Amino acid sequence: MPYLVTIGLEVHCQVNTQTKMFCACRSSFGEMPNTHTCPVCLGLPGALPVLNQNAIEKTLLAGLMLGCASPEISKWDRKSYFYPDMPKNYQTTQFELPLCMGGGVPLYAHCYPGDARQQSARANKVVRLNRIHLEEDVAKSTHLGNSTLIDFNRAGTPLMEIVSEPDLASGEEAFAYLRSLQMILIQGGVSDADMEKGQLRCDVNISLRRQPEAPLGAKVELKNLNSISAIRRAIHFEIQRQGEDLDHGIAQVQSTRRWDDERGETQLMRTKEDAHDYRYFSCPDLLPVRTAPLLDRVRPLVPELPHELALRFERDLGVTAYDAAVLSSDKPLASYFEAVGDPAIPGKKVANFIINNLLGMLNERGLGVGDCPVPAGKLRALLLLVETGTLAASQAREVLAVLFDAPEQDPGAIADALGFKPAAAGALEALCDAVIANHPAEVAAVKAGNEKLLNFLTGQVLKTAIPKPNPKQVTELLRARLRE
Numbered sequence: 001m002p003y004l005v006t007i008g009l010e011v012h013c014q015v016n017t018q019t020k021m022f023c024a025c026r027s028s029f030g031e032m033p034n035t036h037t038c039p040v041c042l043g044l045p046g047a048l049p050v051l052n053q054n055a056i057e058k059t060l061l062a063g064l065m066l067g068c069a070s071p072e073i074s075k076w077d078r079k080s081y082f083y084p085d086m087p088k089n090y091q092t093t094q095f096e097l098p099l100c101m102g103g104g105v106p107l108y109a110h111c112y113p114g115d116a117r118q119q120s121a122r123a124n125k126v127v128r129l130n131r132i133h134l135e136e137d138v139a140k141s142t143h144l145g146n147s148t149l150i151d152f153n154r155a156g157t158p159l160m161e162i163v164s165e166p167d168l169a170s171g172e173e174a175f176a177y178l179r180s181l182q183m184i185l186i187q188g189g190v191s192d193a194d195m196e197k198g199q200l201r202c203d204v205n206i207s208l209r210r211q212p213e214a215p216l217g218a219k220v221e222l223k224n225l226n227s228i229s230a231i232r233r234a235i236h237f238e239i240q241r242q243g244e245d246l247d248h249g250i251a252q253v254q255s256t257r258r259w260d261d262e263r264g265e266t267q268l269m270r271t272k273e274d275a276h277d278y279r280y281f282s283c284p285d286l287l288p289v290r291t292a293p294l295l296d297r298v299r300p301l302v303p304e305l306p307h308e309l310a311l312r313f314e315r316d317l318g319v320t321a322y323d324a325a326v327l328s329s330d331k332p333l334a335s336y337f338e339a340v341g342d343p344a345i346p347g348k349k350v351a352n353f354i355i356n357n358l359l360g361m362l363n364e365r366g367l368g369v370g371d372c373p374v375p376a377g378k379l380r381a382l383l384l385l386v387e388t389g390t391l392a393a394s395q396a397r398e399v400l401a402v403l404f405d406a407p408e409q410d411p412g413a414i415a416d417a418l419g420f421k422p423a424a425a426g427a428l429e430a431l432c433d434a435v436i437a438n439h440p441a442e443v444a445a446v447k448a449g450n451e452k453l454l455n456f457l458t459g460q461v462l463k464t465a466i467p468k469p470n471p472k473q474v475t476e477l478l479r480a481r482l483r484e
Helices: 053-065 171-187 228-247 291-301 306-317 321-328 331-340 347-364 376-387 393-405 411-417 427-438 440-447 452-464 471-483
Strands: 004-014 077-080 090-093 104-106 126-136 140-144 147-151 158-164 200-209 220-223 255-260 265-271
Touching (some): 004 171, 053 126, 053 158, 053 291, 104 171, 171 228, 171 306, 200 228, 220 228, 228 265, 306 347, 321 347, 331 376, 347 376, 376 393, 393 411, 427 440, 427 452, 427 471, 440 452, 452 471
Parallel strands (some): 220 255
Antiparallel strands (some): 004 158, 004 200, 077 090, 104 126, 126 158, 140 147, 200 220
16 A cells, blocks of 8 residues: 655764864864874863854854754753763753754755656755754764774764755655755865765654655654665665555554665664653853854855856856756866856857766766866867867867876867868868769769768768868868859
8 A cells, every 4th residue: 555755864964174063173084093082072071162163154054055044042952872982971962942943955856866867756846954953973883793993083073963854755855855965065165975984974764654634654763874875775675664564554663773785674773762862951061152143254155056056057158957957066067167168169068078078088087077187278278179160079079188198288289289280271172072073972962962971971081181170161161062
């Protein structure tokens, strides 16, 4: 029997700051364990926390980008629980007055999984947010059979918890939500949001019910999700598992389950606690924060969001919706595209060349746009050669390949070295006339309407032409000759 699926996400995202949330220890990743610690982040008795203003400001910036409101006063609370990764036996967090409330995350169409984009009828859906609060991250636990290793380098790192409303209905929407959110946070410089580095982690809450008017079913929380694709797989499995249980009359209980990606299944960890089990109370060591002055500081830093950037590329530069979505999905890529732009080159041609050629060469070399060896000015000069008819697009690709290894060279000089020089006056016309004379049957077919054979004649000219002319130029010259 079909069920209505309700999904909410709790995303934990490390804030991109140089130091930790309540101490001066450096935020780090991949360094020797337990080398960036102090009495505060180790939870030693008598150690007092000091607020990281930059972390607060970046959390407020994230809230502004996502349309959140902020209370006039935001305060800090203690969340009590007992686990080796939190030696104080409480976490300093926010419960009653978080920094950000409300807002929403737009689901960008190109952020859905590739096999679900065409079926996404609700590509413009916005998932409501409940809150964004700021807290300290816990230590990293590595479980080894009967023992556990603890690395406190991560303990105390500023951590935003972004809590959605239960507005999601499928693994595909959860996938798009996380990709869209990741893109926005990176765009604003709030976080690198790299799941492989643990900078973005997600807990998934799922419940099933039979009718829209029925109350939400028992909430099952999924943990141990280390990639966006794994989150999608876990949701699919859990929906099926809960549905089969309900079909057999097995009621669900509020619980927490872990995802085993190798087995492709969820496993029960514990029955879920409620908020009162954590015994929240106001932190006596930290003063509340007035948000207005901090909001005034960060409001000018709000960047164009990906959908705003894509709309501008479409409107002002004539880029297609698809190309605009690709270009706006990555901040360095968008900046590079705009730097290459020139009034003499249509924006669509710049976009096509970057997406179809430059990105492919970068991927082959394992490079990101930020590491591109070809300066934007050199690519602009190359595309101007194409736009003036000096080079064909295929020739420009060959020049680009050389530029990757010798970015200091001039694109025109590379083209000359490769033999891509304009033919001497009258020489190209003479070659076209010779090919026309030597292929009367093909010429007759072209004049009768077989345009494909025009490509054959172009190829014959290119075989004998030295230096190599622009194929488009040759085709147009042949077409003109055959009309005479």
